Amino acid sequence: xxxxxxxxxxxxxxxxxxxxxxxxxxxxxxxxxxxxxxxxxxxxxxxxxxxxxxxxxxxxxxxxxxxxxxxxxxxxxxxxxxxxxxxxxxxxxxxxxxxxxxxxxxxxxxxxxxxxxxxxxxxxxxxxxxxxxxxxxxxxxxxxxxxxxxxxxxxxxxxxxxxxxxxxxxxxxxxxxxxxxxxxxxxxxxxxxxxxxxxxxxxxxxxxxxxxxxxxxxxxxxxxxxxxxxxxxxxxxxxxxxxxxxxxxxxxxxxxxxxxxxxxxxxxxxxxxxxxxxxxxxxxxxxxxxxxxxxxxxxxxxxxxxxxxxxxxxxxxxxxxxxxxxxxxxxxxxxxxxxxxxxxxxxx
Amino acid sequence: xxxxxxxxxxxxxxxxxxxxxxxxxxxxxxxxxxxxxxxxxxxxxxxxxxxxxxxxxxxxxxxxxxxxxxxxxxxxxxxxxxxxxxxxxxxxxxxxxxxxxxxxxxxxxxxxxxxxxxxxxxxxxxxxxxxxxxxxxxxxxxxxxxxxxxxxxxxxxxxxxxxxxxxxxxxxxxxxxxxxxxxxxxxxxxxxxxxxxxxxxxxxxxxxxxxxxxxxxxxxxxxxxxxxxxxxxxxxxxxxxxxxxxxxxxxx
Numbered sequence: 001x002x003x004x005x006x007x008x009x010x011x012x013x014x015x016x017x018x019x020x021x022x023x024x025x026x027x028x029x030x031x032x033x034x035x036x037x038x039x040x041x042x043x044x045x046x047x048x049x050x051x052x053x054x055x056x057x058x059x060x061x062x063x064x065x066x067x068x069x070x071x072x073x074x075x076x077x078x079x080x081x082x083x084x085x086x087x088x089x090x091x092x093x094x095x096x097x098x099x100x101x102x103x104x105x106x107x108x109x110x111x112x113x114x115x116x117x118x119x120x121x122x123x124x125x126x127x128x129x130x131x132x133x134x135x136x137x138x139x140x141x142x143x144x145x146x147x148x149x150x151x152x153x154x155x156x157x158x159x160x161x162x163x164x165x166x167x168x169x170x171x172x173x174x175x176x177x178x179x180x181x182x183x184x185x186x187x188x189x190x191x192x193x194x195x196x197x198x199x200x201x202x203x204x205x206x207x208x209x210x211x212x213x214x215x216x217x218x219x220x221x222x223x224x225x226x227x228x229x230x231x232x233x234x235x236x237x238x239x240x241x242x243x244x245x246x247x248x249x250x251x252x253x254x255x256x257x258x259x260x261x262x263x264x265x266x267x268x269x270x271x272x273x274x275x276x277x278x279x280x281x282x283x284x285x286x287x288x289x290x291x292x293x294x295x296x297x298x299x300x301x302x303x304x305x306x307x308x309x310x311x312x313x314x315x316x317x318x319x320x321x322x323x324x325x326x327x328x329x330x331x332x333x334x335x336x337x338x339x340x341x342x343x344x345x346x347x348x
Numbered sequence: 349x350x351x352x353x354x355x356x357x358x359x360x361x362x363x364x365x366x367x368x369x370x371x372x373x374x375x376x377x378x379x380x381x382x383x384x385x386x387x388x389x390x391x392x393x394x395x396x397x398x399x400x401x402x403x404x405x406x407x408x409x410x411x412x413x414x415x416x417x418x419x420x421x422x423x424x425x426x427x428x429x430x431x432x433x434x435x436x437x438x439x440x441x442x443x444x445x446x447x448x449x450x451x452x453x454x455x456x457x458x459x460x461x462x463x464x465x466x467x468x469x470x471x472x473x474x475x476x477x478x479x480x481x482x483x484x485x486x487x488x489x490x491x492x493x494x495x496x497x498x499x500x501x502x503x504x505x506x507x508x509x510x511x512x513x514x515x516x517x518x519x520x521x522x523x524x525x526x527x528x529x530x531x532x533x534x535x536x537x538x539x540x541x542x543x544x545x546x547x548x549x550x551x552x553x554x555x556x557x558x559x560x561x562x563x564x565x566x567x568x569x570x571x572x573x574x575x576x577x578x579x580x581x582x583x584x585x586x587x588x589x590x591x592x593x594x595x596x597x598x599x600x
Binding site for chain 2 (some may be wrong): 282290322335
């Protein structure tokens, strides 16, 4: 039960469509969730084997499971935040509890059905069917997919309601989308240590700013000394004259690397308007179109956001095939009686 | 010498010592050395993580350093299906990857680009490392089998087959979870990127191996080796060749 609750909590937190909290972004929590789920599944398979009474108990409890599943789909990791707020938010907290209960019980039912009805040959058949689904989905996408680039400017007040495909056709989205604001965060700028070798400057080390000091071996410099100089452009640098042990060197401040970015978009349609946040790795689906945040460019005071709009009728079929393939291949490879090894005296 | 390099060398020495102890049939020593090696590998992971400020899978050195830990997990997973007499192959595989790590430049800091900040990231890389590690073990066993005769030769192929069967679901997860991730990050699940294509080729050759169960053992051995060559191209060549343009080039 505890394992089931843990796995569901971990996986819910890592659910990508509902806004992923910082801690989950690396996927480590998803990995832990998968590992815990595997442990829960293994435990549940042992529990549910050939016991019909446990199946009945599992069916009664499935009511809680479904309630929890719906609530978690609706709230995701936010449920934990709602619980801390209190009031109406407690619905989500209770649902999370139910969802936690779901873990092992669901695996119990699933495990019972698996042990009773699934054979290795059936799993192999599912694997081949899954490959067929991937091929079918890919073929449908090859024939009917529409893909277009959508460029939104943050200064624009009018929503964009159509896209232009690469071959020049204009396609209606069926809704309007407008970028209201755009947020971008950067990693701290690194510093590059270059050495003059002949006529060229060669990067010999990348330095990090630690409490205002740049270290390289036994040498160190104050990072404030790396600055722009009058008449020398925008590049911040510090020239280190040649010495008996070193050729002429230069420390420059490298351009900052983008850490993450997101666009707050307004979606408008006949029934009204609402806001949603479009992030990298978290596409949105509206009226058959999938919108993915791909890139951005800052020009003056405004930001140009590049979004990919895609209508792919075979996408869900192909994805079901992929998930089916992952599960069925794992089952057919791992779920089999091992042949006796030859020669038998080599076993320990 | 940095702490990461010291830990890498220490882990390498322990793995080599464990392999030697196993070959000399000193099982107790081998187990102790493997456990110590695993603990050092955990420390190495923590040190890399601390230096990178992110899960340490940002460059080839990070990934190579993760192999001994993944292979320790694989050894645990395979304790029922693979006889203990094959433990040296795991230690040897870990040693090979650690030597690989030492050949790579030490780039401790790492800027994790936005597309990599995904929940798919760690499971995708971990499953691939686990599968590649086990496939390396299977290949070493098959290579050894060429020098053997009779039932021992057959035994080696059987054990290699078990290692492949243990690894293949992880490879499948890595490949198709990558497609699911690409769908979220790039808006398409397949981009015909060189790394994707070679991953699919590798996966397909292993599928061919599974479909060749009734073929001659020699044919299956050659097929396993061919699959491993494709795996090496997927894992190393695509990332290390400087002129190859790939959506996966951030893993260089």
